[in-house]
Amino acid sequence: MPLLEVADLKVSYGKALAIESVSIRVEKGELIGVLGPNGAGKTTLLKAISRSIASQGTLNFKDASLHPIEPYNVVAKGICHCPEGRKLFSELSVLKNLQLGAYLRKNNADVQNDLERVFTLFPVLRERQWQQSSTLSGGEQQMVAIGRALMGRPELLLLDEPSVGIAPRLKGLIFDSIQQIRKDGTAILIVEQDATSTLRIADRVYVLEHGRTIREGTSAEIAGDKYIQQIYLGV
Template identity: 50%
Template structure:
């Protein structure tokens, strides 16, 4: 579904991504793990059109999307839930969700998707008319995910969904990620919580200082001593 071939991405003169290649098949959950500053968020931003690669290609369903405008990429079926949630604080939950469907015209289907989002996140239904800035961190994460789903993505990019959340909420968010995947949405997940990420992923890429240093199935990487020492605290 997605193929990234040898991309290089810079911030000014600083190279953040170095010849990274990866692929994601339809229906998979693929996770990127690595330390802070390894280039994981930069990679997601490049896929979703917020950054342009200097070199290399990004193919989505065999079409080149590298350097295309972010809204064009949303239209083609990729939604990005950024790190830090980025909800529109002075708008209601409902208005944030409506914005997720901004590019769509199919009113009846949009209504159906509202219902689906409220099924996945009952808490959002209770808070429908509430200003988003007054929600808890966990509720804002649910809203950011719900808003992305309103665009009906084929591929959902999730950047650190568990960041700053209580352990119980982290479990809830990961359970919902699995549910979203079961309904047919492919997921690329960036996550600091390597144990949780590996528990739901099909395949894993490990990124260090802008390079992919390890990749494999979640089971293979779970069994890797190298990975355990580096990311799982040796457990």
């Protein structure tokens, strides 16, 4: 039984069809990449999974449909969404942003342990925990956004374009950290335009174009695909 099963997903914005037919699956502990150009439906896919937009088709998490679940209950089910653009509370400190990720949790000792995990994963955040989040660099803000999602202790972490607007040096650190999160047991579904970095870390990859799944396979299979090499890797 997959952790997440999406089949024949359809999403519309009014009369505009954003996703026509997308099917993916994520097994427990897997790191799955989703590639595609702007407008392919990648962000819409994550929004459908986190229930921030309505959708049709199969959308199951741990063998139960997500369709009846209200968006504010999705985190409680074990899915945390780190959105494109980070969406931090800019006037709050790094620490307050991280603590807000654990707002549903009651065990203070466990929350503190996960805060320590985030600081171990991103040491610079420990140094800057009292700093206003808006004063951080783009890469450091992305670390806060990922850390905030981890504070919800998800079984499935949704990452939307984590490399956008980040300096190359910090981009490498972000992708290395994503690998570590997966090694620690959290399943990850990452949407990206950086095909090279995604293929480096993902177990399997799906490619979306015009709201449809056009390719799927292991990272090695996708990297060896002539079409993918030409369009996405510049080979």
